[in-house]
Amino acid sequence: GQSLEQPSEVTAVEGAIVQINCTYQTSGFYGLSWYQQHDGGAPTFLSYNGLDGLEETGRFSSFLSRSDSYGYLLLQELQMKDSASYFCAVRVSTGGFKTIFGAGTRLFVKA
Amino acid sequence: NAGVTQTPKFQVLKTGQSMTLQCAQDMNHNSMYWYRQDPGMGLRLIYYSASEGTTDKGEVPNGYNVSRLNKREFSLRLESAAPSQTSVYFCASSAGANNYGYTFGSGTRLTVV
Numbered sequence: 001g002q003s004l005e006q007p008s009e010v011t012a013v014e015g016a017i018v019q020i021n022c023t024y025q026t027s028g029f030y031g032l033s034w035y036q037q038h039d040g041g042a043p044t045f046l047s048y049n050g051l052d053g054l055e056e057t058g059r060f061s062s063f064l065s066r067s068d069s070y071g072y073l074l075l076q077e078l079q080m081k082d083s084a085s086y087f088c089a090v091r092v093s094t095g096g097f098k099t100i101f102g103a104g105t106r107l108f109v110k111a
Numbered sequence: 112n113a114g115v116t117q118t119p120k121f122q123v124l125k126t127g128q129s130m131t132l133q134c135a136q137d138m139n140h141n142s143m144y145w146y147r148q149d150p151g152m153g154l155r156l157i158y159y160s161a162s163e164g165t166t167d168k169g170e171v172p173n174g175y176n177v178s179r180l181n182k183r184e185f186s187l188r189l190e191s192a193a194p195s196q197t198s199v200y201f202c203a204s205s206a207g208a209n210n211y212g213y214t215f216g217s218g219t220r221l222t223v224v
Contacts, residue, residue, distance in 0.1 A: 033211060097142070
């Protein structure tokens with residue numbers, strides 16, 4: 001089976017940096033993705049790591065360590081609009097490629 | 112620039128009724144997916160279609176059927192709705208190959224009473 005662990009909630013101050021961790025146990029691991037979802041909205045794709053290391057996209061960075069089955073999403077220069085849920089998701093190749101999502105981390109950004 | 116379009120946006124069903132959720136994408140994506148989202152449980156994969164003509168079960172397929180009508184359209188059918196199927200349903204698509212990001216539709220909020 002597949003399992004992903006991420007914190008349920010994180011709170012940070014506007015302008016700060018926050019890191020959301022994700023650990024996974026899975027077979028057929030292919031890569032790790034991150035999605036953002038605002039209340040009442042649809043998930044939107046943020047980043048994908050297929051190889052170990054850091055991927056940077058503007059204020060957001062994502063990291064993967066395949067040997068540790070661990071990844072994180074780093075959000076810099078936090079803004080109020082970053083208040084949302086963030087999901088890590090593993091791409092697996094068992095029975096065809098598909099993506100399995102974690103339960104999500106709710107980020108609260110305070111002024 | 113529609114992306115992924117789901118219909119309907121809201122639906123209330125009585126237990127035992129059937130319905131089909133429709134999904135269409137205009138991005139020429141090969142792969143399509145149906146997820147359900149319940150509070151505190153993230154998104155769970157119901158069924159997916161890696162390419163036109165193929166469908167496979169995901170994590171929670173019981174009580175659902177799917178049809179990949181053509182490359183654009185992927186429908187989800189509830190044959191006999193149950194209160195446990197009250198959820199928000201999202202359709203998604205991806206190009207596959209080396210493009211791993213999913214594009215999601217706006218969701219269908221389904222209540223079974």
